[in-house]
Amino acid sequence: MQSDTYQRLLDAIEVHISGLDGFLNITEEKIGQILLEALKVEHFSAHKEVVRQVLFDYFASHGFRAYIVIKHDRDITYRLKINDYDGCIYTEACMQQLPKLENALTPSKSRPGISVLDSAVYKSITDFLNKYIQEEEDKKGLFKAILKNSLGLSPRDAIFFVDQGVLVKQFQESETSQNSIGQLSSTSQRLHEGLDKTFLKEIENMALKNGLKKNMAELIVSLLKGPLNVSEHDNLYFAKNFVPILQEKFLDFVPDDKRIQNPEIKQALANYILRNHFNDCTNHFAKEIIGKLINKEQGVDAFIKFYNGDVSFSPEGKRYTRPEIMDKDGNRWNSATIFQIGMQRKMGLDKIARNIEAIRLTEESIAKCKNNIKMQEDFIENNLSVIASFEAEIQKKLDISGQAKENIFELKRRLQNTQKGTAAATEIQNKINALSIQIKQLDRDEKHIFGEKKKLDAELEKAKAKIITLEKDQVSYEYKLGKDKEQKEQLAKNQIPLEQRYSIVVEAFSKALSSFRGF
Secondary structure, X not given: OOOHHHHHHHHHHHHHOOHHHHHHOOXXXXXXXXXXXXXXXXXXXXXXXXXXXXXXXHHHHOOEEEEEEEEOOOEEEEEEEEOOOOOOHHHHHHHHOOOOOOOOEEEOOOOOOEEEEOHHHHHHHHHHHHHHOOOHHHHHHHHHHXXXXXXXXXXXXXXXXXXXXXXXXXXXXXXXXXXXOOOOOHHHHHHHHOOOXXXXXXXXXXXXXXXXXXHHHHHHHHHHHOOOOOOOXXXXXXXXXXXXXXXXHHHHHOOOOOOOOOHHHHHHHHHHHHHHOHHHHHHHHHHHHHHHHHOOOOOHHHHHHOOEOOEEEOOOOOEEEOOEEEOOXXXXXXXXXXXXXXXXXXXXXXXXXXXXXXXXXXXXXXXXXXXXXXXXXXXXHHHHHHHHHHHHHHHHHHHHHHHHHHHHHHHXXXXXXXXXXXXXXXXXXXXXXXXHHHXXXXXXXXXXHHHHHHHHHHHHHHHHHHHHHHHHHHHHHHHHHHHHHHHHHHHHHHHHHHHHHHHHHHHHHHHHHHHOOOO
């Protein structure tokens, strides 16, 4: 499995370098800086191998073979060579800017079976390639890949370059009867031929209801970790053993039924279920082995390289032809091109996963903003009545204090007209003193209430300021969410051709696996 360091470095490159513009603006110095920052080190002395592997895989995912040198433990230099025109970043970028292709090919009047490429399409592709590509060989290879992928041409279709234009000759595929690949032996077929077809179908449907498809996928993963581990066993061992092992394991998928009276019938039913889902099994094998190839597991590259169509000899001297990995259109695939397709798909899925996580986190942030805004609004609303009660209480204190002061003024006037030392004068003075004490207490109460009101006013102002900040944050997050969702749509669109090519590769490899049963 790839290390965390490997994934972290690959993610760092993907984050900092995206699209054709990002790819074109790559410099050795820039990519070195990105990797050093991701590693949080000043030199690559302890990380040379993983850095080389990351760069090799990154460029391979864009259709290039990279020759990488790390000098003085810090300086990265590399040389790129296009080795996959179909999967090259220039092919994808050019296809995105092409004009409409509904009438891109016009049948030639003078040359039957030949079509002429529309001049606007020709100019668009040529201008693009002249802008970015120097080698004439690469220009032609990319031009053919762009045309083939844009127009859905078959590998048999021929593309001819003529003066200021391109001619295309399309061949009609003739349908030929072919023996199906990947069938179980006639012996295993005969085991269930005598059983009632309705009974067979009932058992299969019961197995499906019991989770057959999920169980098959889990079984293949388990087998490739155990008895059919391609890192430990060669192609001959795998070829001779994978069907017998599947036949044995499929016994576990046969549901319990009182009509199954002996082991022979149970094995016949297991074989019947396996026969009907054999292609699913080999597809799972193909997907899992390709996954191991992408993860650089030991021995997997050599395992896939076996399927190259070469004539070989067994240890006993028996001559045999190795199956080749060929898709339905006649394209041949090998370990390197399968790795590129698998890595391109994986990187696309990783981008989608990061985008989904970004959307989730942004939606959470928006929800938090809304919740916090609601909390602040509720706080303000709940405390407006408290502020009003403070203001009413202060006014009440002021009114009482004002009345007391008027009473003191009147009492003092009366005191002046009253003979000193008399009981009446003493009574008036006592009333003045009591009112003075009351006024002082009212002043203290008013100051306390005013202080509480001032504190609450400050908290309400803070709440209003928080709402303004939160609303700005919410707008920012909603803008980011919109961009993330736009990116989600584009990533999904970009992933479609990657998944299509991956499915083609899986099917081709699956057929190669199932067609070889040993010498």
